[in-house]
Amino acid sequence: MSSTTALTFQPTPGKIRELIANRRPGYCLDAPFYTDEAIYKLDIEAIFGKHWIYVGVEPEVAEAGDFLTVEIGGESVLVVRHDDGSLRAFHNVCRHRGARLCEEKHGSVGNLVCPYHAWTYNLDGELVHAGHMGSGFDASKHGLKPVHVKSIEGLIFVCMAKDAPADFDELAKIMSPYIAPHRLKDCKIAASVDIVEQGNWKLVVENNRECYHCVPNHPELTISLFEFGFGYAPGSNNTEAIEEFKRIVETSACRWEGMGLPSREIDHLDDRTTGFRTQRLPLTQAGESQTMSTEVACKKLLGDLTERALGGLSFWTQPNSWHHFMSDHIVTFSILPVSAGKTIVRTQWLVHKDAVEGVDYDVNTLTEVWRATNDQDRKLVEMTQRGATSSGYEPGPYSEYTEGLVEKFMRWYIGRLNAVIG
Incomplete structure (x- = not known):
């Protein structure tokens, strides 16, 4: 089987189309998809420029006038809380001479x-003051350029396309009952960490979408995860254990759904423009939280929850986020591409807004599992990025048992590229 490497690739439009057309199902991508700046620019245009991108949580913009900014592949987006309580988003660019x-x-x-010449915009994005522009200047034609913004129970997504994918509203309708009991809007950010990974954003996603690597690489994370929770190859030596795990999952789902906590798997990772997946799975041992002890990290539970052992609700979105909701805290992750070989991974930990640090929770206990796991994943992504630059690199096969979600991401990714370039 032939392979296109980063050393031989010439990034003409025809070659890029050929690479996309030749992608082999069940295998990872040719090297240029991870290393070439021309393909990276296509990713920014076709993926991050046209889809709903997760950027943050509503507690970051809790009050009128609060704002957050986010860099998405060289674009800066500004999200602000309006006086009426709604969210607005704009390109973070002054309409005068382009200053941030x-x-x-x-x-x-x-x-x-604007810090440059003091052009002033209200929270609707309307230009309300521009000194020295003369009587013929029409301020109404120089408002900020809007960006689509929506929230799913406190998770903020933006879309920079002129026409945003319409299926987001259906996604929100499906996911809201899953997320709502955790009352994210009534949380506060207890910790936030950005990691710069020297790897392509797709390698970060691939790594996230499988747990094949978890047992040998994530000793902290696997303390709370059931061995069979994220894929397994059945065999004569694990039949009874697998059946027991399935029984625990079914029993837990029935109990949680009886409590008003939707739990069953919904998977649309590769058959929708706005791909997503969710499932609530039980945790092992104490079964309360993703901590070293598997007990809650915060004594004050979220929302109106009264039971600690509610497993972990996971929510993945294409192309750039995943989230874990537990009884006591929430962990959210976003991927923000910087270049073909550099990606920011942003992690935020949220607890109840009334929880008191040092009394109800300890930040180190809250964050230690995912701080360790993120650093381990960074090293894995970076070693894979280095390998992709080698003349010896050739796309290898995914495990049908443990890397099925990676293949779904790849099918979604290639499909979305084809939707743009034809």
Whole structure:
């Protein structure tokens, strides 16, 4: 089987189309998909420029005038809480000479004032002041350029396309009952960490979408996970254990759904424009949370929850996020591409807004599992990125038992590229 490597690839439009057309189902991608800047630019245009991108949580913009900014492949988007309580989003670019309106990641404003020449916009994005422009200047034609913004129970998504994928509303309708009991809007961010990984964003997603690597690489994370929770190859030596795991999953799902907590798997990772998947799975040992002890990290539970052992609700979205909801805290992850070989992975831990640090929770206990896991994943992604630059690299096969979600991501990715380039 032939292979196109980063050393031989010439990034013409025809070659890129050929690579896309020749992608072999069940195998990872040719090297240029991970290393070439021309394909990276296509990813930014076709994937991050046209789909719903997860950017943060509503507690970051809790009050009127609060804002957050996020960099998405060289674009800066500004999300702000309007006076009426709704969310608005704009390109973070002044309509005068293009200066960034807000350089900080977070802040609070009355109006949006450009630091260069003081052009001033209200929270609707309307230009309300522009000095020295003369009587013939029409301010109404120079408002901020809007960006689509929607929230699913406190998870904020933006879309920079002119026409955003319409299926997001259906996704929100499906997911809201799963997420709502955890009351994310009534949480606060207890910790936030950005990791810069020297790897392509797709390698970060591939790594996230499988747990084939978990047992040898994630000793902290696997303390709370059942061995068969994320894929397994059946054999004569594990038949009874697998059947027992299936029984635990079914029994737990029935009990949780009886409590008003939707739990059963929904998987649309590769058959929708806005791909997603969700499932609530039991945790092992104490079964309360993704911590080293498997007990809750925060004594004050989320929302109106009264039981600690509610497993872990996972929610994945294409192309850039995954989230874990437990009884006591929430962990959210976003992928923000920087270049063909560099990606920011942002992790945020949320607890009940009334939880008191040092009394109800300890930040180290809350974050230690995923801080360790993220660093381990960073190393795995970076070693894979280095391998992709080798002349000896050739796409290898996915495990049908443990890497099925990776294949679904790849099918979605290739499908979305084809939808743009034809």
